[in-house]
Amino acid sequence: MRLMTALPIAFSLIAPFIAAPVAAENYPSRTVTVVVPFPPGGSVDGVARILVQKLNETVGQHFIVENRAGGASGTVGANAVARAAPDGYTLLVSASVHVINPFLYKNVPYDVVKDFTPVMLLADGPLIVSTTPSVPANNLKDFFDLVRKDPQKFTFGATTIGSASHLSIELLKRNAGLDTLVISYKGTAPALTDLMSGQIQLLADPMLSSLPLAQGGKIKALGLTSRKRAPAAPEIPTVEESGVQGFEFVSWYGLWGPKNLPADISSKLQGEIGKLLALPDVKERLRLLGFEPIGMGADQFATYIRDEMGKYQAIIKDAKINAE
DSSP states (O other): OHHHHHHHHHHHHHHHHHHHHHHHHHOOSSOEEEEESSOTTSHHHHHHHHHHHHHHHHTOTTEEEEEOOOSSTTHHHHHHHHTSOSSSSEEEEEETHHHHGGGTOTTOSSOTTTTEEEEEEEEEEEEEEEEOTTSSOSSHHHHHHHHHHOGGGOOEEESSTTSHHHHHHHHHHHHHTOOOOEEEOSSHHHHHHHHHHTSSSEEEEEHHHHHHHHHTTSSEEEEESSSSOOTTOTTSOBTTTTTOTTOOOEEEEEEEEETTOOHHHHHHHHHHHHHHHTSHHHHHHHHHTTOEEEEEOHHHHHHHHHHHHHHHHHHHHHHTOOOO
């Protein structure tokens, strides 16, 4: 009788180890929610929807995008993922602002390193540094010369506080030795509206929203923040070509799960998404939005996050940026 009693107990102890590979093999067997912590239509949403559409075509009709906007720079949606079960059925697609938030806000309800599992660096993309068309400068060198001659006439803008838009402008200011006022807006649309009307004279913003305005003559593009020109806009020089040596600052987009996401599920996601990012049509769609597909795996992505956080922390400290 003792043996009969021990057998179920022993099986219950080893059952999770037997079931784990089967779970990953069958994953996903139900709906996977990909949380985007921003409203529809932005750059993060664009990357996520390209990814989800292709996953549904190749893996099965299980993936949906859920926009959970609100809070400080995406913290509401990110917190929902941090609190989700680590089973692969709730994932996060966000931008570099996800790892910037802890340096800006005292009450972020999670630890961006400890409470998430990095899965993959999906893509990155430059920002367009633009001015209002009436400013008589066609490159950043000449623009900054104008600012130095009459600094009271110039105000810079950022789409949201602590965003890639904000940090890249602060980095440009530091490199140029300027102390110009930077106004932080509550979104891309009002910042671009004020740039077009001349209320501000410099803005860095992703290509998705700025490129159509630049091509339509409503804003004047002075440079891209990447080291290379973008295939979607080969006519726009890099910031370095426009007069700021050694400058590079990109906005990047990643995929995370909750902490303790099983390694086999993470590996399966990496394998499937890596294949998708290599497809010519996916590359083309991302590049038309101004993004370059990356496909960096989990270990490298974790290292990349640590390095980027160090860079962002230094910029925020030097610029004395405080969101609260």
